[in-house]
Amino acid sequence: MKWIIFKPIAVILLLALVPNQKVFGQLDEIQTKVEALLKEMTLAEKVGQMNQYSGFWDATGPSPREGQAKDKYGHLKSGMVGSVLNVRGVENVRKMQELVVEESRLGIPLIFALDVIHGHKTLFPIPLGEAASWDLEAIEKSARIGAIEASAEGLNWTFAPMIDISRDARWGRVMEGAGEDTYLGTRIGLARIKGFQGDDLSLNNTIAATAKHFAGYGFAEAGREYNTVDIGTSTLYNVILPPFKAAVDANVKSVMNSFNVLNGVPATANKFLQRDILKGEWDFKGFVISDWGSGLEMIDHGFASDLEHVAEMAANAGSDMDMESYAFISHLQKNVEDGKVDIKVIDDAVARILRVKFELGLFEDPYRYCDAKREKDLLYHADHMEAALDMAKKSIVLLKNEGQVLPLNKAQKKIAVIGTLADDKNSPLGNWRLGSDDNTAISVMEGLKKYTDQITFAEGAELVVGHVDFVNEAKINTTDKSGFAEAVALAKESEVVLMVLGEHGFQSGEGRSRTNLDLPGVQQELLEAVYEVNKNIVLILMNGRPLTIPWADKHVPAILETWQLGTQSGNAIASVLFGDYNPSGKLPMTFPRSIGQVPIYYNTYSTGRPGPKDIVFWSHYSDEVNTPLYPFGYGLSYTKFEYSDLQINDSDPTKVEVSVVVKNTGDRAGEEVAQLYIQDKVGSVVRPVKELKGFDKFLLKAGESKTVKFTLTDNELGFYNNQGEFVVEPGDFNIMVGPNSMELMIKSWVKK
Ligand code: GLC
Numbered sequence: 001m002k003w004i005i006f007k008p009i010a011v012i013l014l015l016a017l018v019p020n021q022k023v024f025g026q027l028d029e030i031q032t033k034v035e036a037l038l039k040e041m042t043l044a045e046k047v048g049q050m051n052q053y054s055g056f057w058d059a060t061g062p063s064p065r066e067g068q069a070k071d072k073y074g075h076l077k078s079g080m081v082g083s084v085l086n087v088r089g090v091e092n093v094r095k096m097q098e099l100v101v102e103e104s105r106l107g108i109p110l111i112f113a114l115d116v117i118h119g120h121k122t123l124f125p126i127p128l129g130e131a132a133s134w135d136l137e138a139i140e141k142s143a144r145i146g147a148i149e150a151s152a153e154g155l156n157w158t159f160a161p162m163i164d165i166s167r168d169a170r171w172g173r174v175m176e177g178a179g180e181d182t183y184l185g186t187r188i189g190l191a192r193i194k195g196f197q198g199d200d201l202s203l204n205n206t207i208a209a210t211a212k213h214f215a216g217y218g219f220a221e222a223g224r225e226y227n228t229v230d231i232g233t234s235t236l237y238n239v240i241l242p243p244f245k246a247a248v249d250a251n252v253k254s255v256m257n258s259f260n261v262l263n264g265v266p267a268t269a270n271k272f273l274q275r276d277i278l279k280g281e282w283d284f285k286g287f288v289i290s291d292w293g294s295g296l297e298m299i300d301h302g303f304a305s306d307l308e309h310v311a312e313m314a315a316n317a318g319s320d321m322d323m324e325s326y327a328f329i330s331h332l333q334k335n336v337e338d339g340k341v342d343i344k345v346i347d348d349a350v351a352r353i354l355r356v357k358f359e360l361g362l363f364e365d366p367y368r369y370c371d372a373k374r375e376k377d378l379l380y381h382a383d384h385m386e387a388a389l390d391m392a393k394k395s396i397v398l399l400k401n402e403g404q405v406l407p408l409n410k411a412q413k414k415i416a417v418i419g420t421l422a423d424d425k426n427s428p429l430g431n432w433r434l435g436s437d438d439n440t441a442i443s444v445m446e447g448l449k450k451y452t453d454q455i456t457f458a459e460g461a462e463l464v465v466g467h468v469d470f471v472n473e474a475k476i477n478t479t480d481k482s483g484f485a486e487a488v489a490l491a492k493e494s495e496v497v498l499m500v501l502g503e504h505g506f507q508s509g510e511g512r513s514r515t516n517l518d519l520p521g522v523q524q525e526l527l528e529a530v531y532e533v534n535k536n537i538v539l540i541l542m543n544g545r546p547l548t549i550p551w552a553d554k555h556v557p558a559i560l561e562t563w564q565l566g567t568q569s570g571n572a573i574a575s576v577l578f579g580d581y582n583p584s585g586k587l588p589m590t591f592p593r594s595i596g597q598v599p600i601y602y603n604t605y606s607t608g609r610p611g612p613k614d615i616v617f618w619s620h621y622s623d624e625v626n627t628p629l630y631p632f633g634y635g636l637s638y639t640k641f642e643y644s645d646l647q648i649n650d651s652d653p654t655k656v657e658v659s660v661v662v663k664n665t666g667d668r669a670g671e672e673v674a675q676l677y678i679q680d681k682v683g684s685v686v687r688p689v690k691e692l693k694g695f696d697k698f699l700l701k702a703g704e705s706k707t708v709k710f711t712l713t714d715n716e717l718g719f720y721n722n723q724g725e726f727v728v729e730p731g732d733f734n735i736m737v738g739p740n741s742m743e744l745m746i747k748s749w750v751k752k
Contacts, residue, residue, distance in 0.1 A: 030358045034351050040106060043333050043343070046350045048080035049108065050321050051329040052289065055086035079104035080329060082321060082353055083157070085113040088435060093154030094370040101366045109366035111208070111357055116158035116196075117176060117432035118142065120149035122384040122567050123441070125395040126430040126508075126544055127162065127188075129563030131178040131588035132635070133394035134673045134697050136191040142391050143195025145384045147207045150435060152378040154369045156360050157208040159256060159289075161192035163243040164213055167599040169589065170223025172512030175544035175564070176432060177218065179588030180601045180632060183692045186243040193252050201253070202361035204368045211247035213258030213291060215273055216240050220260060223598065225513045229260040234685050236262075237720035245282055253286040253356050257319060259294050266301050268294040269310075274318030287320040287352035295325035307331055312340045320349035385568060392565035392572030394671075397585035398636040405538060405558040407579025407638060408496065415455045416494035417445060418487045418530060419501050419523070420463050421542045428569035431470070431509025431544065440567055444500050444540065447570025451578050456494070460487035460526045468506045476507075476521045484529055492533040498577070499527060500540045505564055508544025516595050517548040524551065531555055540573060546591040553629055561585070579638065584671035584697070586635035586740065590628045597624060602632035602741040603688035633675050633692070633740035639666025639702065643674070646737055646745040653752075656712040660737045660745065664700035673697045676710040677744060678717065679734040685721050690736060690744075693717075710737070717751060 038046070053075070075081050076099050087096055093112050101107040118124045124142040125133075133139065143161070150158060162176040165185050178185040189211065198206035216236065220227040231240070244255065255278060257267040267273060268290050278284045295314045298304035304313060311331040314322065322328040335341040361368055378384075398406070408415075421427055421444070428441040448455050461484065462477040491497045501523045506512070518524060528551070531537060538558040541547065552559060560583070565572050575581040592600045611618030620626055642663045649657040662674055676694035680687040694710040712735075718728035730751045738744035 030355055033358055033363070034354045037106070037108070037354060038347055038351060041350070043336060043346070045079050045106060045108075046346050047328055047332045048075070048078070049082035049350045049353050050315075050332065050346070051075070051081055052083040052085060052113070052321050052323045053081055054292075054324055055084055075329065076100050077103040079106060079108060081110060082108075083111045083113060085159070085323065086434070087112055088114055088153045088155055090154045090370045090372050090375045094367055097366050097370070108354070109357060109362040111157050111360065111362065112155050112369070113157040113159060114150060114155050115160065115432055115434055116146045116150045116155070116207070117160045117162070118430065119146045119388065119566060120153065120435040121379040121437070122149060122381070122388050123429050123433055123436050124388050124391050125563055125565045126175045126432070127177055128175050128179060128544065128588060129395040129565060130391060131184065131188050132397050132561070132563065132585040133391065134184070134586055134695055135394050136187055138391050138394055139188055140191040140195040141387055143192040144198070145387055147196045147198070148205045149379055149384065151205045151207050151369050152371070152374040153435065154375075155207060156362065156369050157210070157254070158196055159210045159212060160196065161189045161209065162212050163189040163247060164218035165239050165243065166218030167601040168218070168220070168223040169517055169546040169592070170513050170515065170595070170598060171218065171220055172225060172508045172514070172545070173218070173510055174546075174589060175430065175508040180590060181588065181603065181692050182239050182242050184588060184695070186246045189243045189247055190250050193247055193250050197251070197253065201359045202364075204371065204374070208253035208356055208360060210254040210256050210289065211244050211252045212256035214244055214255050214267060214278065214288075215258060216262045216267070217258040217260050223513050225511055226259050229262050231263070233722045233724070234720070237724055241277070244278070248278065248282045248284045251285075253359070254289050255284065255286065256289045256291055257294060259291055259297060261301055261303070266294070266298045266303050268319050269298055269303060269313040269317040271317040279318055285352070286356060287349065288318055289321045290314065290319050290323045290325065293324045295319065295322050295327040308335065311335055315341050315345050315349065320352050388566055389568035389571050392568045393575055393581040395563060395565060395585055396572060396576050396583045397561040397587055398583040398638070399559040399561050399630055399634075400553065400557070401636055401638070402557040405496075405536065406560075406577065408577050410451060410578055412452065412496060413454050414493065414495040415448075415452065416490045416497040416534075417448065417455050417457045418460045418491065418497060418499050418526070420459045420461065421502055422498070422500035423457060423459070427503075427505035427542060428564050429566060430505050430564035431512070434470075436567075442568055442570035444498075444570045444573050447572070447574035448498075448577070450571070451574050456490055458487040458490045459483050461522045463521055463523070464504050468504060470506065474504050474506050478521050481522050481525065484526060487526060488529050488533055491530040494534060495536065497530055497534050497537045498540060499530060499537055500542055501527060502541045502543035502547070503545070505544070517546060517592065517598070519547065519549065527552065527556070538577070546589050548592055548594055548629070550593050550629060561587070582638045582668060582670045583635070584637065584673070586633050586673045587630055588632070590632050591630040593627075593629045594624050596621065597626075597628070600628055603691050605686050606689050627742075631740055631742045633673070634742070635673070635740070637666070637670040637672065639664055639668050639670035641665065641670070641672045641700070641739060643738055643745055646735075646747050648735055648747055648749050650749065654713065656735075656749065658694075658710040658712065658735055658737065660708050661705055662700065662708055663705040664702055667702050669699060669701045671697055671699045672739065674708045675738060675740065677736040677741065678712065679736070680717070680719070680729070681732040681734065683719065683729055684727065685719065687719060690734075690741060692741070
């Protein structure tokens, strides 16, 4: 390694080595270093820090300008790049870091980013699946392991957690979030941020997290990807923003803006969102990264006339770093020279970026994440596999179990396993798995073989035709039923049929909106053909979003929702099927009966005609009921739980204590998620008929009872009015507790 020639940066590095004491009075030590470094930087070098390029072999989006890749090396050496994404592996990271630290004038280290969304090498369930566990500890651990493995590959920043609330399963990215509820989504987002960032960002196994996408992306009109978002103030303040506010309060290091316009203004240039709310009201100290090319897309939105205009508006609106638009690197210096962007805007953005780099310890040691031994020892580590299996089991939701078909007897004979997904080692990895390797999932077949040799497989039908990958549409098989005969014949001679149906791993995720939520392709026909000859079916769903499966719900005796469970998928599913793990998951998102009900969610407003009425004039459909197929918070167990004795104690004026007794009335131990909901019956802005405001997951032995306690404070009882003010209003409330959002014990309570 070339000796670093003496350069102004050496002053800063010396500062970095200063013992952890206040060097200049009360001034924050890092702030002092940042200010000293800013003074050394030219305008071009400052703009360079605001520029992020993607790596050369792992694009995660359409590169706006093919052929630019060769320029990147030039920019790296001249300090014109502040960060890169999609570059991983200790050797690659070190090579690129050396280029910048040793060759550029100031040697300011790069920060290396990747989408570490649900694990890195060892993959965990897709985030929507993890959310179904309602197990915040396990979710934090999942993110922790993602950070350990990502940092072992030289990475120090992840573009996660995605905390977009969404009520529309047509939108493919529901797989990436925590579902439809703000309270649950906020707590899961916080668990993930804690897992990624830990308590000390300067350690080489913690990484900066990103709260994304700011804001409203999950409310794309008609669930169509990248579509317009036009929503009211109450939904913005009470549903969409709270998870981001909590992330900022939890010291998340970066926020990523979103592709969509919000009420007519692209998020990337939305001053209201980024300056007024995020950096103003919330005093966010980190930095804002654009989404991939979201700056450039302002031209297509009809909000910018050219890339120079993009750079000016994005910077002035509070975007600090430009991912792959080439706007800042091409035009920001001229914007400043022309007086269109004040140097203070640049200095603030650069200071935010530098601050995170100092906090990550990158100035102290730019190669602290480049430890080849950690990379060799930690990727796919056995402990990580164990944690992934635990998380996967906890993410499975038992939707139906008529006649106790499940759990299977381990002595069960003649088990048919039908469906191409049962033998698929790729789909269970889910869509966002950039850092991992293809075909590394334990398939359902592999998991089952660890329990029994009584299984026989039949594909039934291909799900997709030809090659599928991250950036291309999956071509769904809608015609080829040539495998039906073999599958039906197998089912006919079998005692029980396990049907693994659902979506290919690349059928949900970014760019994957669907206009219907049925089982894709010919799977429904396959299910009905098998049912004709053998009704003893266990349907195992493998999917990235809620599906409409009313026929299955009506006919099939047992249904498991297994999402895409990651590397340990088959082992987790087999463990639940044979009863070694009693399923405990609860739906984080409503399952509709039909696509016509979408968006459908539990925390609706009452409307003025909630009905039902004898005449037609009430809020309903003439061809479908209003209720979902399976409600938010729903999930069964192999045992039974009984709720009784709901009590409310408001003797302390600062809080309301709610308790309920839960008893395991079945014959085996099981975990339950007791849920607390409230309704503010009269508000200055109408309030939902119910809102989740507490939950508790616990294990009960057969016959055991537990008094579950919740506490409500003004934080839970209040809401944002249309002026964005958080208010708590006296009046009548309903307090509700139960196993899901529909089966609830209710008590009235008055807030004085
Ligand atoms: C993608 C996604 C964003 C991701 C980014 C970098 O388009 O919208 O969530 O972090 O690009 O891969």
